[in-house]
Amino acid sequence: MRGFLWALACSGLIVLGLGYSGDVWAMADSVAVIRVPVAIGLLVLAVWLRRPFNAAFILVIAAAIALAPIIYGMTRSGQAGPVTVYQKNVLHEADNFQPTIQDMLDRHPDLITLAEVTRADHPVLVGLAQDYPSQHWCRFKKKGGTAVASHWPKIPGSERCLTAMGVAAMQVAAPGGPLWVAAVHLQWPFPSSQSAQVRRLVPEFEQLDGPIVIGGDFNMLAWGHSINAIAQATGTHRIGKISATYWVKHLVPLGIDHVLAAGDGTIEILPKFTSDHAGVLAYVDPGKGYGE
Numbered sequence: 001m002r003g004f005l006w007a008l009a010c011s012g013l014i015v016l017g018l019g020y021s022g023d024v025w026a027m028a029d030s031v032a033v034i035r036v037p038v039a040i041g042l043l044v045l046a047v048w049l050r051r052p053f054n055a056a057f058i059l060v061i062a063a064a065i066a067l068a069p070i071i072y073g074m075t076r077s078g079q080a081g082p083v084t085v086y087q088k089n090v091l092h093e094a095d096n097f098q099p100t101i102q103d104m105l106d107r108h109p110d111l112i113t114l115a116e117v118t119r120a121d122h123p124v125l126v127g128l129a130q131d132y133p134s135q136h137w138c139r140f141k142k143k144g145g146t147a148v149a150s151h152w153p154k155i156p157g158s159e160r161c162l163t164a165m166g167v168a169a170m171q172v173a174a175p176g177g178p179l180w181v182a183a184v185h186l187q188w189p190f191p192s193s194q195s196a197q198v199r200r201l202v203p204e205f206e207q208l209d210g211p212i213v214i215g216g217d218f219n220m221l222a223w224g225h226s227i228n229a230i231a232q233a234t235g236t237h238r239i240g241k242i243s244a245t246y247w248v249k250h251l252v253p254l255g256i257d258h259v260l261a262a263g264d265g266t267i268e269i270l271p272k273f274t275s276d277h278a279g280v281l282a283y284v285d286p287g288k289g290y291g292e
Contacts, residue, residue, distance in 0.1 A: 009045045009059055012038050016066055022225025026195035029224045033189070033254075039066040073222055073242040081265045081285030083174070084109040087215035087257055088270075089185075089277035090124050091116035091144060099273040101127035107281060110152065110174070113183035113215030113259075115277075116144035125149065138168035146183040146216070160208070164200030167216075169208060176291030180208050184216025186226060194219060198226045205233040211286040212236065214260040217277060222255055235287070236260040240267030245278040262287025 016039060018025070019032035039062070046059035086109040088100060101124055104112060112132060114124060120137045125147060129135065134154035137147040138161035146168040155178060158171035169182035182205075187194045212234050220226045222242045231237050239261050244253030257277055259267060263285025270279030 005045060005049055006055070009042060009049070009055075012042045012045070013059070013062055016042070016062060022195070023229070027190040029189040029195065029220060029226055030191075032224055033221055035066055035221075035223065036070060039063040070223065070242065076241050078240060078264045078266045079285075080283035081261070081263055082176070082291070083111065083179070083213060083261075083284050083286055085111045085113065085181075085213055085215050085259050085261075085280075085282040085284060086270075087113045087115075087183075087217075087259055087280040087282070088275065089115040089217045089257065090122075090275060091118070092274065092276045096274050097123040097127065099271075100124060100275070100279070103270065103273070103279070104128060105131060108151075109281065110150060111172075111181045111213060111215070112149040113181065114147040114149075115183060115185040115217040117147040118144050120145075122147070134170070134172055136168050136170040138162075140165045140185070144185070146185050148181045148183045150181060152179075160204075162201060162204045164197060164204055166197060167201060167204075169212075171210070174286075174290070176211075176286070177289070178210055179286055179290060180210060180212035182208075182212060182214045182216075184214055184218060184230070186217070186219045188219050189224070189226070194226055198229050202229055202233040205230060208234070211262060211288075211290040213284055213286055215258070215280070215282070217257050219256050222258065227258060227260075231260055234260065236262050239265035239282050239284050240280075243267065243269045245269060245280060246276065259284060261285060262290075 022028040042059045042063040046056040132149040134150045136159045139145045150172045152172040155171040160169040166185045239259045245257035259282035261284035265284035268281040
C-alpha cells in the first residue's frame with residue numbers, strides 16, 4: 001500500500017511538472033487545468049506518508065510552488081484604471097438578451113468585448129448601437145463570432161479580423177490617445193486546437209502597434225500558457241484576481257474569461273443572466289503610451 005501511494009505521489013509530481021511545458025507541448029495547458037487538485041493531492045499524500053521526511057518535504061515544496069501564485073492571484077488587489085471594459089460570452093442568451101444589454105447600458109463601460117456573437121445584426125449589438133455606435137464584428141464559423149464596441153469614435157480603417165480566427169479588433173480615439181480593443185475567443189485546449197490557434201494569433205497580435213486592451217473567453221485558466229503567450233505578444237498581463245466565470249455542469253468553477261492590459265486594474269464578476277458565462281467588468285490602465 002505504501003509503495004502504491006509513493007508511486008501515486010511520483011505520478012502527481014510528473015503531472016504537475018508537465019503542466020508548465022505549454023510552450024513546447026500542446027497538451028500541457030490541458031494538464032495545467034488540474035494543477036490545483038493535483039497540488040492539493042500531493043499535500044495530502046505528504047501528510048499521510050510523512051516518511052522518509054526528505055521525500056515528503058519535496059512533495060510539500062512542489063505543491064507550495066504550484067499553489068502559492070494561484071492563492072496570491074485569488075486574493076490580490078489592484079488599483080482601478082481609467083478605462084472600463086465589459087467582457088461577456090453571449091451564446092446562450094438567445095431567448096432573452098435584454099438583461100445583458102440593460103446591464104451594459106446601466107454600467108456604461110468605455111469598451112465592450114463579446115464572444116460567440118453569431119451574426120452582425122446580433123441583438124446585443126443592435127441594442128447597444130445608439131450608445132455604442134463604434135462596433136466591429138468578425139464572423140468565425142467554428143466558434144461563432146467576436147465583436148467589440150465603444151462609445152469612443154472608431155479610427156477609420158483600423159478594423160481587423162485576425163485571420164487565425166477568434167479575434168475582432170479595432171482602434172478607437174480614446175481620451176488618452178489611440179487605443180486598440182480586441183475581443184478574443186479561444187478554442188478549448190487539447191484535444192481541441194487552442195495551442196495551434198494561439199501560435200497563429202501571436203504574430204498577428206504583434207502587428208498591432210500601440211496600447212491595447214483585450215477581453216475574451218480564453219477557455220483557459222489564468223496560469224495557462226495560452227494567456228501568457230498572448231500577453232507577451234501584446235505587452236499586457238491579466239488584470240484582477242482569479243475568479244470563476246464558468247461552471248462545468250453548474251458544479252465545477254473555472255476562471256476562463258479574462259481582461260488583459262499593460263497597466264494595473266481591478267475586475268468585478270457580474271451576473272450570468274441567461275448566459276452560461278459570467279460577465280467581467282474591468283477597470284484598467286492601458287499603460288505606457290496611453291494618456292501621455
